[in-house]
Every structure is written in structure tokens, then in C-alpha cells.
Amino acid sequence: MQYTNPVIPGFHPDPSICRAGDDYYLVTSTFEYYPGVPVFHSKDLVHWRQIGHCLTTAGQLPLENSWSSGGIFAPTIRYHNGWFYMVTTNVSGMGNFFVKTQNPEGPWSQPYPVVQDGIDPSLLFDDDGRVYFQSAREGDQGNGIYQCEIDIETGDMLTGSRLIWTGTGGAHPEAPHIYRINGWYYLMIAEGGTEYGHMETIARSSQPYGPYEACPHNPILSNRSMKSSIHATGHADLIEAQDGSWWAVCLGIRPVSYPMGHHLGRETFLAPVTWTSEGWPVIGNGGHVEPVMDSPELPEVRWPEKPVRDNFDEPRLGPDWTFLRNPLEGSWSLQERQGVLVLHGHQATLNETAAPAFVGRRLSHFTARIAAELDYEPQHEGEEAGLTVYKNEKHHYDLAIGLKAGRRIVIFRRTVGSLRVEHVEECPAGPLELRIHAYPGKIVASVQTGESGVIEMGWGETHHLSTEITGGFTGVFIAMYATSETGQSAPAMFQWFDYEPLE
Numbered sequence: 001m002q003y004t005n006p007v008i009p010g011f012h013p014d015p016s017i018c019r020a021g022d023d024y025y026l027v028t029s030t031f032e033y034y035p036g037v038p039v040f041h042s043k044d045l046v047h048w049r050q051i052g053h054c055l056t057t058a059g060q061l062p063l064e065n066s067w068s069s070g071g072i073f074a075p076t077i078r079y080h081n082g083w084f085y086m087v088t089t090n091v092s093g094m095g096n097f098f099v100k101t102q103n104p105e106g107p108w109s110q111p112y113p114v115v116q117d118g119i120d121p122s123l124l125f126d127d128d129g130r131v132y133f134q135s136a137r138e139g140d141q142g143n144g145i146y147q148c149e150i151d152i153e154t155g156d157m158l159t160g161s162r163l164i165w166t167g168t169g170g171a172h173p174e175a176p177h178i179y180r181i182n183g184w185y186y187l188m189i190a191e192g193g194t195e196y197g198h199m200e201t202i203a204r205s206s207q208p209y210g211p212y213e214a215c216p217h218n219p220i221l222s223n224r225s226m227k228s229s230i231h232a233t234g235h236a237d238l239i240e241a242q243d244g245s246w247w248a249v250c251l252g253i254r255p256v257s258y259p260m261g262h263h264l265g266r267e268t269f270l271a272p273v274t275w276t277s278e279g280w281p282v283i284g285n286g287g288h289v290e291p292v293m294d295s296p297e298l299p300e301v302r303w304p305e306k307p308v309r310d311n312f313d314e315p316r317l318g319p320d321w322t323f324l325r326n327p328l329e330g331s332w333s334l335q336e337r338q339g340v341l342v343l344h345g346h347q348a349t350l351n352e353t354a355a356p357a358f359v360g361r362r363l364s365h366f367t368a369r370i371a372a373e374l375d376y377e378p379q380h381e382g383e384e385a386g387l388t389v390y391k392n393e394k395h396h397y398d399l400a401i402g403l404k405a406g407r408r409i410v411i412f413r414r415t416v417g418s419l420r421v422e423h424v425e426e427c428p429a430g431p432l433e434l435r436i437h438a439y440p441g442k443i444v445a446s447v448q449t450g451e452s453g454v455i456e457m458g459w460g461e462t463h464h465l466s467t468e469i470t471g472g473f474t475g476v477f478i479a480m481y482a483t484s485e486t487g488q489s490a491p492a493m494f495q496w497f498d499y500e501p502l503e
């Protein structure tokens with residue numbers, strides 16, 4: 001049997017994995033999005049379904065100061081003695097901290113801060129009961145991986161921080177994980193930066209603080225300089241399956257077009273791991289991750305397909321739905337009207353690092369049909385509501401209903417850096433179906449009015465929403481949103497939302 005990469009498509013970077021018996025759990029980073037750090041569950045390493053989030057309260061995840069691609073950087077998940085631990089960094093908030101739970105669906109505990117700074121924290125639960133904390137920092141001993149011992153009950157540092165490895169010379173030694181395997185401490189890290197030079201390297205020692213001896217065939221994973229649909233592989237985590245086979249999850253990107261651009265974000269890939277006779281790992285096919293690879297020999301467990309339509313009939317939003325920063329109280333509701341998602345626009349807009357009324361999900365496929373029925377009668381110029389194809393405050397395409405000279409209008413607006421282009425059409429009365437069709441290279445917008453009428457609103461390149469253009473660490477979201485220059489706005493009533501992958 002074979003499987004297809006990525007195993008978790010769309011913006012799901014910096015994966016970390018743990019196993020509890022025959023169950024696998026995986027977390028990814030979320031930056032300025034809320035709730036933070038989705039938790040995925042799998043029985044076979046290939047099929048994943050989201051079961052919740054680690055960070056579901058503003059106390060765990062304050063994002064009011066988060067710039068785009070600030071907030072939550074790479075997490076690590078570990079399972080030890082019946083407890084799950086997730087450790088990460090809020091780079092625009094509390095720095096390094098962990099949360100814990102006995103039920104990975106949540107809720108997770110309050111945050112336990114750890115004073116050692118840096119990014120990409122990880123935990124090693126050693127056989128003697130000690131717990132070591134690693135992070136990547138530019139410290140007084142140099143640039144690389146630092147370690148201290150912590151009290152896992154409190155997060156308190158029990159020792160000072162020591163530099164334990166600087167890597168093999170690539171830029172940005174980061175994403176450390178230490179594993180105890182056959183008496184060795186293996187320290188695996190990412191180097192080269194998270195772009196096209198990304199790679200994974202490893203070293204080992206008989207002692208937790210080293211000296212660490214580098215693997216003679218580093219990097220053990222990289223797709224750099226390859227003719228492949230997959231690039232930037234790295235930031236990996238290893239797992240031993242219950243059958244003794246070894247696997248790695250890592251991030252990678254799938255650029256489209258020339259020049260290369262990836263707009264779906266960094267995604268989660270799976271690759272087999274083999275060991276040399278000298279006890280060094282090789283990830284994937286000679287260090288490469290491929291679109292199709294041989295499956296683990298674990299009993300396959302698939303999850304039900306996600307329904308295309310969300311009718312907003314449940315009392316709570318499903319785990320796909322995401323806010324931009326901590327949502328303002330009262331800016332969204334499922335309770336106000338039965339079976340309707342109501343947004344109340346306020347002064348925060350999509351063009352600043354703020355928290356406008358915004359409920360979105362990741363664009364996780366190159367080709368997809370997205371539609372929403374919106375019932376909205378704007379009362380003032382300067383208020384609008386609709387759908388946005390959103391990368392960050394400087395790069396987004398919006399399909400919205402607004403008001404101009406007393407008339408209701410439909411707007412398709414493309415914001416690309418300092419450039420802004422608007423196409424406006426007059427809009428018939430009544431609820432409208434807003435439609436976005438995503439293709440690998442373009443985003444096409446239209447509006448369905450009544451039974452038959454379709455207004456073509458235009459299209460924009462996915463390239464302008466790609467990370468190669470926008471910078472940052474995230475991927476494209478499709479969101480329902482509402483804003484209002486005056487702060488006053490009519491309720492934007494979304495009756496349903498469709499997301500249909502077409503690949």
C-alpha cells in the first residue's frame with residue numbers, strides 16, 4: 001500500500017508527533033490564529049483528523065500584540081506517564097511555556113512558563129526521571145541549541161542553560177528534539193532556514209549535554225536543489241511505531257508556477273526512517289520526501305470525510321474554524337439566530353494587524369469550490385461583509401457586499417502590498433451566494449443572485465498570496481468577515497458555508 005504526501009495538507013507547519021499505545025497525536029504551529037495549536041489523531045500515521053486545539057482561551061493564548069506570523073511558533077508534543085505535554089513559544093506574548101492534559105482532545109492546563117528563552121522548545125523525559133528542556137537561541141555561548149533541566153511540575157529551571165550543539169554550519173540551527181535510542185542521546189535539528197535550503201541534521205552523545213558527534217551523512221533529510229513537487233523539507237520529529245518501524249513527520253511546501261510560489265503554507269509530510277549499521281537514521285528515500293511513498297504496515301483507520309457544507313446548526317464551531325487573533329467579544333455568534341453564523345463588523349479591518357470579525361478555515365487544496373450564502377443589508381458607507389482569501393494584512397482578495405451612494409454593491413478587491421484594485425458591481429436585493437473558485441494559479445470570484453444570475457467579479461493570481469511574495473510563516477485562509485469604518489454595522493448573516501476540494 002502507498003500513501004500520498006502531504007498527510008495533512010494546507011497551512012500545518014512545524015509538526016511534532018507522539019505515540020500513546022497505538023494512537024498517534026500530532027500538533028502544528030499557528031502564529032496569529034486562534035484557537036492555537038491544533039491536535040490531530042491517527043491510528044496509522046497516514047490518516048489524520050483534528051480532535052481539538054491545545055490553546056483555547058485568551059489566558060493560554062494572548063494574541064493582541066501579535067504581528068502577522070508572530071504568536072505561536074513551533075510546538076513539541078510528548079507523552080509521558082499518562083500525561084500529554086505541549087511546549088511552544090508565543091513570540092509576541094509569554095515566550096516559552098508548556099501546557100499539559102490527560103485527554104488530548106482538551107481542555108489543556110494553564111500555561112507553565114519556562115524562563116529559558118529562544119524558539120522551538122522541546123522536552124526530553126530521561127530514563128532517570130530528569131526532564132530536559134531544549135530551545136534554539138542566540139545566547140552568550142553562541143548561536144545554537146541550548147538545554148537546561150526543568151521541574152516538570154512547575155516549569156522552574158533547575159540548572160543554568162548550556163549550549164549543546166551549533167549544528168553543521170547551516171543557517172538557523174533550530175527545531176531541536178532529543179531522543180534516547182539504544183543508550184544514545186540523539187539530537188536532531190533543522191538547519192538552513194525554513195525556505196528552499198531547509199534540511200535536517202543529527203548528532204549523538206552518550207551524555208545529555210554532549211559532546212555531540214555529528215552524523216557522517218548529514219543532512220539526513222533535504223529536498224534542496226531537487227526537481228520535485230516538494231521543497232523545503234525539514235523541521236522533523238521522529239516516532240517509533242508499535243511494530244518497531246520508524247517514521248518522521250516534517251514540514252514541506254508545494255510550490256506552483258514559475259517563478260515558484262507556495263500559497264497553501266508549509267504542510268505536514270510523512271516519511272519512513274531507516275537506520276544504517278552504524279546507528280544513524282536516514283529519512284525518506286535517501287533523504288528525500290516524495291509525493292507517494294510506501295505506507296506503514298499498521299492497520300489502516302480512515303476517518304469520515306468532512307461534509308462539504310457547514311449549516312451552522314451546531315452550538316459550537318467545528319475545529320476547522322479559526323479566528324484572526326483573539327476575537328472581540330460580540331463580534332461573532334452562533335446563538336443570535338438559530339442555524340446562522342452572525343458577524344458584527346467593528347472598526348478593525350483586514351488591512352492592519354488587528355482582530356476584525358473573521359471566521360475562517362485553511363485553503364488546503366490547490367483546486368476547491370468555496371461558497372457562502374450571505375444575508376446582509378449594509379446601512380452605512382464604509383461597512384462591508386463577505387469572504388476574504390487572506391494571507392496577511394497586506395495580501396488578501398476580498399469579495400464583499402457594501403453600500404455606495406445609497407445602493408448595495410458587490411466588491412471584488414485585491415490588495416497586494418501597496419497596490420489595491422477594486423471591481424464593483426451593483427447588487428440585486430436579497431441574500432447572495434458569494435463564490436470563490438480556487439485553482440493552482442488563480443482565485444476566481446463570482447456572485448450568484450437568485451436562481452439564475454451570476455455576476456463574474458474577476459480573478460487574482462495565487463502567486464501574489466504566496467509566501468515568496470508575502471513573507472511570513474502562514475498559509476492562505478478563506479474567511480467570512482465583516483468590518484465597519486464607523487464601528488456601526490448591520491448583522492452579516494451567513495446561512496451556510498461550503499468547502500469542496502476538487503482534486
Ligand code: 6LW
Pocket residue numbers: 013014029073074119120172174175190193194195235473
Ligand atoms: C519555527 C522555526 C522556523 O519556529 O520558523 O525558520 C518558525 N524557522 O523553526 C516558525 O515556523
